[in-house]
Amino acid sequence: MARNKRPVFLNLMQIHLPVTAWVSIAHRLSGLLLAFIMPIMIFPIGYSLVSVENFEHVRQILAQHCVLRMGLHILALTYLYHVFAGVRHLIMDCNIGLSRQAGKYSAWALIILFTPILFSVMYHLAFQEC
């Protein structure tokens, strides 16, 4: 098949992707992570609702295990990024900012908006949480 004879160039160090591509890839990756973690979260929620003992048990586990608290923070960050990138998509669905230049601007806006949140949560995790 002629289709399969196209040259493939996949040296990730040399491929230069535009900022919009990185934002889109990160949207996908964050979505994939959420898609596997979020459905599981119903089980601790259900467990904690059964009785006060169960509720306190979950609290205790979270208080004891720093890794779990870190995981929850990272999950929240992932969710927040996914929402920001998703809202950007929703705005584009309304035919706003569809040009290449506008897409680049909104991608940078997303990064500029998200970076301080990322760093403040990272700071919180590194110096206060654990």
Add this chain to the structure above:
Amino acid sequence: MGLILWLLQRMSAIAIMCAVVLTYIYFSHVDFNFISWTNYFRSPLYGTFFCFAWCALLLHAWIGVWTIITDYVPSRKLRFILLGLYGSFLMLSAISALHIRGAI
């Protein structure tokens, strides 16, 4: 079919965002303890909307993963297996969510 999926993806996204905002509003007004925690899930507004948004979340996840798998898994058989596994995983989560709503 594609258009319906596209629309469902957007609508479920909005439902999830609304649920997160509602949850934030609820817990910013009360102390976080077992009583307020169970009241949240018992409440006709918050509890019902949580359950609805949970189903929206699972639907959103399903459409997202389906899109990614159809993009990156060329083999039809493997695609079928992966989607089946992921689908049953989601079903388990959906049953638990409905169970919470029914049990409380």
